[in-house]
Each structure stands twice: as structure tokens, then as C-alpha cells.
Amino acid sequence: MGSDTPVGVETTARRGTALNPPRSARVTAAETPRAAMASPVVVGATIIAALYFGREIFIPIAIALLLSFVLTPLINRLRRLRLPRLVAVGVSVLLTLGIVGAMATLIGIQAADLAGDVPRYRATIERKIEGLRDSPVGHVTAYVANIGRALHNGGKEAGKEAAGAEKQAASPQPGPEQAAPPQKPLVVEVASTPPGALEMLSTVLAPVMHPLATVGIVFVVLLFVLMQREDLRDRMIRLAGSSDLHRTTVAMDDAAKRLSRYFVVQLALNAAFGIVVGIGLYVIGVPNPVLWAIFSALMRFVPYLGAVVSAILPMALAAAVDPGWNMMIAVAILFIILEPLTGQVFEPIFYGQSTGLSPFAVLVSALFWTWLWGPVGLLLSTPLTVCLVVLGRHVEHLEFLDVLFGDRPALTPVQNFYQRILAGDSEEVLGHAELILQQCSLSSYYNEVVLKALELAARDGARGVLTARQKGAMRTALGELIADLSDRGDAVTEAGGEGEAGACSPMPMGPAPDALSRAWTRPGAVLCISGRGFLDEAAAAILAQILEKRGLGVRTVPFAEASSARITRFGPGAARMACVISLALDGEPTHLRRLIRRLKDRMPDVPILLGLWLAQGEAAGRAGRGTERATQAEAQVGSLREAVEAVLAAAQQDPAAPDETGSKPVPDRGAGTARLSAPAEA
Incomplete structure (x- = not known):
């Protein structure tokens, strides 16, 4: 009998042993980009889910960590007074607890006072509403409302009539039994016993139990974080990377100091803003100024919308209190003056720089943390995102956080320029150039940005x-850029302000046009x-x-x-020098x-300068030695700067120049700039 075993498959089982079906050969799949991306996505989704479902735990921890940055400078000062760490931490935490308790007490008293005074403002509010109704705006609003009401009621009545007709047609005529009036139901009253002392106590404490528990968790975590600060720092250094302890330690200490300074300054500015608002509202006559002062200070932690919300409520209260509109206008003027003054003047002075977040990141972080943790997340959105960006700047594995949310450009000027010319977007290329040229000379822009992008x-x-x-x-984008910049001067801006062009170094301006001989200023020199x-x-x-802007033809x-096909028709004309660029x-x-x-065959008396601007290292040396040995090129330069300097040096040392007489200079191929001789003027 023939065997059923396929050819090429060897059966190694012994006699009497059941054969297992042969396993198919498997090749381990290579890791694809999609698989590589799946792991971070899963980790990120897991972290977000944990933050959402565990917000009762993570919110107190986040608040405690932020407070630890605020209290660290105070603890360090107390430690300098030779106080033990336990005493310094205890004093700081008790001081913070006292401030929070005092603020909560003031808010409660002021809120209760405001709630008791609200009925007194009803008459003023009703009079103002009637006044608005009598105004032209009120007439227009009422007219539009009447039209809408008429349309709505007309549709509703038509629907009722149709429904009534259908119901009348469908229902049978009532008989004698159906026509009998219904019996009147009996009314039963249930007498409730008055609540006991325990029930009243539970009713009063139930709303505040959860906030008190959260505050307790915050301060317990804060106490342990401050006591174990060095240990937590060492663990963060280990997570960030222990291969270079010196660099990692310096980076983490710098990040901690920056965050502490930022949060302390922000807290101080917001507190000062609230104090000034409270004083202003007290002078204007708005009731409960302490409540609105605390509310304004807290709302300044909310990006963008915080200032608007902190102004709307006092304005509404002023409108309810004052029979006229003067108080509300005064409150609006107060906030219109204070908010821009604080945000545009004092914050840049005390912060030194911005928060390090882009405006888009601030908005996205506010939406994300609000969705994640509600109103508390909205208050903590900017501080938490600042912490994440700082970690991204100092921890290599978290660099994507700095790229996504930081305010630093994601691409360098060179990379940005290359990306735009690669897309062929001439308008964006020119806009990018104009932005950099506000603080950089044209020649520096070409040398530091354009040529590096061309590399x-x-x-x-x-x-x-x-x-x-x-x-x-x-090629098209570069040609349009060079043509658009042809009428721009090459003056170096004196003020080296902020921006991505600050690294540009000025090129030498060269001699003035009247310092050159006519032979070098004629077209084609x-x-x-x-x-x-x-x-x-x-x-x-x-x-x-660049040479033309320095007066050369x-x-x-x-x-x-x-x-080789057209060299016979090539004419040097009035050339004093030729520059071959590669x-x-x-x-x-x-x-x-x-x-x-x-070129030598066509113009043997014209010196040739070879520019190998991108050839570096051994390639540049081989190219230069081989080219000079085979073609007798007078000099070679390795950058745009060296080429400009070499041409200007040859023009200044030309015997035909007004200030030069004597023998013909010899080429100098020393390190740096190549000096060339020019042919004697015919």
C-alpha cells in the first residue's frame, strides 16, 4: 500500500505512537509602524480611562502636587532658618490650611448674605425690565416674540381641532351609565413627625462631607509629598534616565524651580488681581465685594473665559442694585482696565516669558481637563498642562508633549523653509522669509537658513x-523667492528681538559702491x-x-x-572673475x-573661484585637490560667506581700483578666505 505521507515530510514518531498532524511553518511577523503605534495609543487610552474613573483619587493628588510646588520656596526659606524639615513642613501646611479655611468661611458668609439680599433687588430688576420693554430694542423684541407666538399658537390650535374631530368621530355616544358623574375621591393627610437632632445634623453635614473629605485627602497627600520630596525626586530621575545623572539632575532641578516660580507668581498675581477688584467694587458700591474678589482671583486660573465670567456676575449684581446703569458701567470699566493691564503688562514682567503653552494647547487642555474632571479640571487645566510640557522638555520619552503643547516652533527655521519649498508653496516661503528678515540681514538669511535647507x-x-x-x-519656489527679495536691502537690523531668526549672524557688508573701480561695477564683471x-x-x-547689492556688476x-554643446558661443564679455557654484x-x-x-579655454585670463558649498570633510578635500590639479582653478571656497569675502577681496586688491597700485596680488589659499587676482584691465 502506498503511504499517505506527503513527499518531503519526514515522520519521526516511533511505532505505536499516534502521529500528530504536521504543524505549518510560521514566520514571526516584523513589527510594522501600525503595531509600533498601537502600544502608545493603548497606554494613553488606559491612562485617560484611569484618570476619568479614578478622579475621586487623582484630583486630590493633582491639587496636592501643585500645592507642593507653591510651598517648596517657603519650606526652603524655613529650612535656612535651621528649622527641622518636619517643623517647616508642618508650619507651611498649617498656614495653607488656615488660608483655605478662612477663604471658605468668607465665601460662605458672603454667599449667605447675598442670598438674603436678593429679594430686595426684585423691584429694581422689574423696573429695568419694563424700561427695556419700552425702549426701541424692547419693541422690536416684543414684535418678533408676538410673531413667533402667533405662529406657534396657530399651529397648536389647528392640531387641537384636527385631534378633536378625530376623537369625536372615533368615540361612541355616551350611554346612561357613562353619563353618570364620577365620585369625589377621599382626601387623606399624612402627618409627619418632626425630625430629630441626628437627622438635622446629617441633613446639614451631608452637602459638605464630600468637600471636607477631599480637602482632608489633599492635605494628607501634600504632607507626605513635602516630607518625601527628595525620595520622589530621585525616583523621577531614575524614570527620566539614570545613564547621565548629572544632566538629568540639573534638568529636573531646573524644571522644579521653574514650575515653583511660575505657580508662586501666578498665585500672587491672581491674588493681587482679586484684591484690586475687591477694592474697586467696594469703592463703586457693589455689595459683597469680598466674595467677588475671591471669585475673580479663582477665575483667573481659567484660561480665556475666566476673566469674562468673573466680570459678568458683578456687573449683573450692579445692574440689580443700582436704579440706573452707572454702577454696571463702572464695574465694566474696572475689569476692562485691570484684565489687559494684568495680562499684557504685569504677567510678562514677572513671568519673564510666557507660560510655555501655545494658545491652541491652552484651549485644548481646558476642554480636555473639563471633560475629564469637571469644574475642578477647568481650574487646574493650565497648571497641569504646564507640568506636562516641562516634563516633555526634560524627559526624552515625553518629548511629544512639548511638541504638541509647547509654544516653541515644532520645526527649526531650516526645516520649516525646506518643508515649504518641498511643497512648492511660494506664498508661505515668502511669508517665512519676511518673518525672519525682520531681525536678520538678507545675506545672513541666505547663508544661515536657505543654504542649510538646500543641503x-x-x-x-x-x-x-x-x-x-x-x-x-x-526650483520654481526658490526662483520666485530670490526674485521677490531682489529689491530688499541687506542692512542688519539693530534690535535682535525674539523670534526664530535670532541665531542669524551678520554677513560683512563689503565696500561701498563708490570704492570699487568701474571695471568691477560694469555689468558682467x-x-x-x-x-x-x-x-x-x-x-x-x-x-x-548678494554681490550685486554690494555694488558689483x-x-x-x-x-x-x-x-560642451554651446561653449563656442559663450563670451566672457567684461568679466573680471568667474565663480563656479555647485x-x-x-x-x-x-x-x-x-x-x-x-571655461579656461574660453577665458584664459579670468580667474575662476570654485564654490563647493555643501561638500564637507574628505569629499570636499578630494574634490578641491582633484579639481585644482586638473583644471588649475585659482581658489576654492566652502561656503557662501567665503565666496563673498573672496570676490570682495579680489575687487579691492585689483590694480585698477582707485586705492590700489602696484603688482598683481597672488592667490592666497590659506585657511578661510581665498584671495584671487584679477586680470589687468585692457
Whole structure:
């Protein structure tokens, strides 16, 4: 009999042993980006769910942690007075507990007083409502309301008539038994016993038991956090990364000091704001100014809407108290003056900088924490998000928090520029340039931003990740940018203000146009010849624009004009120097060697400056040595700055210049700037 075992499958079971079906070969699946992203998403969802369902526990812990940052400076001062840690912590916590208890007592007394006075304001409110009805606005509102009421009642009556007709048609005629009147029900009264003392006590304490329990948990956690502060710090350092203890310790200490200072300053400013509001409302005559002072101070912790809400309620009370409108207008003026003064003047002075959050992050955090923890989350939204952003700036694994919610640019100016030219968005490229050029000279912008972005493009081109369409879009965007900046001066802004352009270094302005000889100011005195790379024409145009702004006569020559097929028609004209520009990473010695040989054959007396701006290290050395040895190029430079300096030096040392006489200078290929000799003027 034939065997059923497939060919190639060896049965290794012994005689008398049941064979198991052969297992199919399995290959462990490689980790995909989707699988890599699933783990953080699951972790984040788990954390959010834990915060939501465990808010009764996490809210007191969060409040205690924030209070610990506020109390840390006070504890440190008490420790400097040689008080034991237990005493310093106890004094600080008791002081905080006393302030919170006093504020709660004041709020309760003032709220009860306000609730008792509200019926007295009813007559004033009714008179103002009647006055509004007699005004033109009230007439229009009443007219619109009457129209809506008529439409609503008309539809309702029509529906009632139709329903009545259907009911009358469907119901039978009442008989004698149905026509009998119903019997009158008996009224039963249940006498309730008066509540006892225990029931009254439970009724009074039930509403405040939960807040008191929360306050108790907050201060218990706060006490332990302050007592174990060093131990918690060490554990955070271990979590952040213990490979570089010095750097991690400095970063965490700096973050803790910044957070403590921020929260103390914010608390002090909000308290001062509330005090000034209370004094102003007392002078104006608004009842219960202490209540509104505390309310305004607390609402300033709420971003954006807090100031509006803190002003609306006192304004409404002023309108209810005053028979006229003067008190309400005075309250509105008080808040209109105080809020911008505090937010735009005092906060930048005392904070030094912003909170570190972007406006979008403040709004999103307010919505998120309000959904998560309700009104308490709204009050804590900004402080909690500030803590998360600070952690993101100092802990590598949490860097995404700083990227998402921080106010620092997500991309550097170089990356931002490259991303926009890669998309081919000329308008955004120009807007980005105008933003940086407010604090940076044009030549510095080209040297520090544009050329470094072109280096990124050259690297992507060398890797083969750029399509022909993307290269074309980049060339178009660069050409439009250079053309739009042609009428802009190259003056360096004196004020180096804030912004992403602060790192730009000024380029040398060079000699004034009247300090150059006519031979160097005539059109075509300097030839800027591009290589064959897709970015070389833009680089040559940048160099030509900078030299032209320094008074030199410049002419740009595309690679096609100096190619082997058209070199016979190429004429040097009045050229005093030629600059060959290439942005190739490897220098392309063969390509440049042939190009410079062709140029030498057409203009043997014109010195040639080779610019390999992106070739670095050994590639630049090989390209320079090979090109100079094969083509006898006079000099080589490795950056836009060196190219500008070399051309200006050659123009100043030209024997034809007004201040120069004597022998022809020799090339200097020392480190740094290359100095070239120019041909004698015919």
C-alpha cells in the first residue's frame, strides 16, 4: 500500500505512537509602524480611562502636587532658618490650611448674605425690565416674540381641532351609565413627625462631607509629598534616565524651580488681581465685594473665559442694585482696565516669558481637563498642562508633549523653509522669509537658513527620494523667492528681538559702491556660473544677488550656456572673475573638471573661484585637490560667506581700483578666505 505521507515530510514518531498532524511553518511577523503605534495609543487610552474613573483619587493628588510646588520656596526659606524639615513642613501646611479655611468661611458668609439680599433687588430688576420693554430694542423684541407666538399658537390650535374631530368621530355616544358623574375621591393627610437632632445634623453635614473629605485627602497627600520630596525626586530621575545623572539632575532641578516660580507668581498675581477688584467694587458700591474678589482671583486660573465670567456676575449684581446703569458701567470699566493691564503688562514682567503653552494647547487642555474632571479640571487645566510640557522638555520619552503643547516652533527655521519649498508653496516661503528678515540681514538669511535647507534637499536628492515634480516645484519656489527679495536691502537690523531668526549672524557688508573701480561695477564683471545640479542655479542666483547689492556688476550663467554643446558661443564679455557654484555633496570632481576646462579655454585670463558649498570633510578635500590639479582653478571656497569675502577681496586688491597700485596680488589659499587676482584691465 502506498503511504499517505506527503513527499518531503519526514515522520519521526516511533511505532505505536499516534502521529500528530504536521504543524505549518510560521514566520514571526516584523513589527510594522501600525503595531509600533498601537502600544502608545493603548497606554494613553488606559491612562485617560484611569484618570476619568479614578478622579475621586487623582484630583486630590493633582491639587496636592501643585500645592507642593507653591510651598517648596517657603519650606526652603524655613529650612535656612535651621528649622527641622518636619517643623517647616508642618508650619507651611498649617498656614495653607488656615488660608483655605478662612477663604471658605468668607465665601460662605458672603454667599449667605447675598442670598438674603436678593429679594430686595426684585423691584429694581422689574423696573429695568419694563424700561427695556419700552425702549426701541424692547419693541422690536416684543414684535418678533408676538410673531413667533402667533405662529406657534396657530399651529397648536389647528392640531387641537384636527385631534378633536378625530376623537369625536372615533368615540361612541355616551350611554346612561357613562353619563353618570364620577365620585369625589377621599382626601387623606399624612402627618409627619418632626425630625430629630441626628437627622438635622446629617441633613446639614451631608452637602459638605464630600468637600471636607477631599480637602482632608489633599492635605494628607501634600504632607507626605513635602516630607518625601527628595525620595520622589530621585525616583523621577531614575524614570527620566539614570545613564547621565548629572544632566538629568540639573534638568529636573531646573524644571522644579521653574514650575515653583511660575505657580508662586501666578498665585500672587491672581491674588493681587482679586484684591484690586475687591477694592474697586467696594469703592463703586457693589455689595459683597469680598466674595467677588475671591471669585475673580479663582477665575483667573481659567484660561480665556475666566476673566469674562468673573466680570459678568458683578456687573449683573450692579445692574440689580443700582436704579440706573452707572454702577454696571463702572464695574465694566474696572475689569476692562485691570484684565489687559494684568495680562499684557504685569504677567510678562514677572513671568519673564510666557507660560510655555501655545494658545491652541491652552484651549485644548481646558476642554480636555473639563471633560475629564469637571469644574475642578477647568481650574487646574493650565497648571497641569504646564507640568506636562516641562516634563516633555526634560524627559526624552515625553518629548511629544512639548511638541504638541509647547509654544516653541515644532520645526527649526531650516526645516520649516525646506518643508515649504518641498511643497512648492511660494506664498508661505515668502511669508517665512519676511518673518525672519525682520531681525536678520538678507545675506545672513541666505547663508544661515536657505543654504542649510538646500543641503537637506541635496541629501534627499542623493538618496533618490525626490521626484521630478518635487524638484521642479523647489526650483520654481526658490526662483520666485530670490526674485521677490531682489529689491530688499541687506542692512542688519539693530534690535535682535525674539523670534526664530535670532541665531542669524551678520554677513560683512563689503565696500561701498563708490570704492570699487568701474571695471568691477560694469555689468558682467563677475560671472556666477551654476553647476548641473538641480539646485545650483538657485545658489548661483543667491551669490549674484548678494554681490550685486554690494555694488558689483554681476551676470548669472546657467550650466546649459557653458555646456560642451554651446561653449563656442559663450563670451566672457567684461568679466573680471568667474565663480563656479555647485551644491553637490561629493563635489563631483569629474563634472566640475570638465566645466572649468571649458571655461579656461574660453577665458584664459579670468580667474575662476570654485564654490563647493555643501561638500564637507574628505569629499570636499578630494574634490578641491582633484579639481585644482586638473583644471588649475585659482581658489576654492566652502561656503557662501567665503565666496563673498573672496570676490570682495579680489575687487579691492585689483590694480585698477582707485586705492590700489602696484603688482598683481597672488592667490592666497590659506585657511578661510581665498584671495584671487584679477586680470589687468585692457
